[in-house]
Amino acid sequence: MRVPILAANWKMHKTVAEALAFVEAFLPSVRDVEGVEIVIAPPFTALDRVGEALGGSNVELAAQDVHAELFGAFTGEVSATMLSDVGCRYGIVGHSERRTLCGETDAEVGAKATTLLRNGIRPIFCVGESLDEREAGRAFDRVGEQLDKGLAKIPSEQAEELVVAYEPIWAIGTGRTASPQDAQEMHAFIRDCLARRFASAASSIRIQYGGSVKPDNVYALMAQPDIDGALVGGASLDPESFARIVRFAPPEESK
Numbered sequence: 494m495r496v497p498i499l500a501a502n503w504k505m506h507k508t509v510a511e512a513l514a515f516v517e518a519f520l521p522s523v524r525d526v527e528g529v530e531i532v533i534a535p536p537f538t539a540l541d542r543v544g545e546a547l548g549g550s551n552v553e554l555a556a557q558d559v560h561a562e563l564f565g566a567f568t569g570e571v572s573a574t575m576l577s578d579v580g581c582r583y584g585i586v587g588h589s590e591r592r593t594l595c596g597e598t599d600a601e602v603g604a605k606a607t608t609l610l611r612n613g614i615r616p617i618f619c620v621g622e623s624l625d626e627r628e629a630g631r632a633f634d635r636v637g638e639q640l641d642k643g644l645a646k647i648p649s650e651q652a653e654e655l656v657v658a659y660e661p662i663w664a665i666g667t668g669r670t671a672s673p674q675d676a677q678e679m680h681a682f683i684r685d686c687l688a689r690r691f692a693s694a695a696s697s698i699r700i701q702y703g704g705s706v707k708p709d710n711v712y713a714l715m716a717q718p719d720i721d722g723a724l725v726g727g728a729s730l731d732p733e734s735f736a737r738i739v740r741f742a743p744p745e746e747s748k
């Protein structure tokens with residue numbers, strides 16, 4: 494049984510005061526939600542205070558990135574030890590914005606995931622193809638390559654701690670979502686890749702979909718057999734919208 498995991502990736506949004514106002518509005522509205530994991534990834538500057546505000550609730554804290562080394566002369570970077578220190582349970586690695594804007598390679602993303610696991614933080618390992626790759630019929634090859642290179646050093650005993658997020662780049666922030674069928678096809682492919690690497694543990698690994706997830710499309714995505722959650726950008730910035738997403742009720746019941 495895979496527990497669905499719905500995560501908010503706030504990217505570079507919200508001051509500390511704005512983040513705390515979100516938590517104050519959001520927590521009461523999801524207090525009764527059971528059987529799903531709810532995760533929020535604020536910017537680094539708000540992690541500590543948001544972590545404190547989430548204390549004792551059913552919502553967990555995540556970081557949006559991490560450095561692969563644990564300490565040293567890496568100006569501007571944040572280590573897994575520091576993230577544990579402020580209560581992070583999850584850490585996003587390999588988001589396409591970091592791969593594209595910061596030139597992160599598959600090997601670097603893999604090193605970050607390994608460091609997180611060694612330090613008791615579960616990686617949310619992002620993969621996804623560009624529009625050019627999809628149109629050229631190379632989506633599956635690209636995602637397969639990201640998994641092969643990025644997960645090469647993850648020990649099988651820890652594989653169940655992983656969360657994989659499939660985020661087609663062309664669906665991020667564009668309002669264009671993959672159809673539930675196309676997303677399911679890629680998720681099933683990802684699970685096959687995970688099974689080749691990690692054998693039976695693959696059936697326990699949660700695979701999230703990300704890319705223009707909204708309260709009105711989350712139900713159909715979550716109804717797919719290999720879609721175990723969502724990684725949500727824009728629609729997670731508003732407490733009411735994210736609360737509707739974590740319930741993923743049929744659209745007519747979620748109003």
Ligand code: 13P
Nearest residue numbers: 502665666704705726727
């Ligand atoms: P949007 O939900 O804004 O498309 O962003 C998706 C994403 O990149 C989450 O990590």
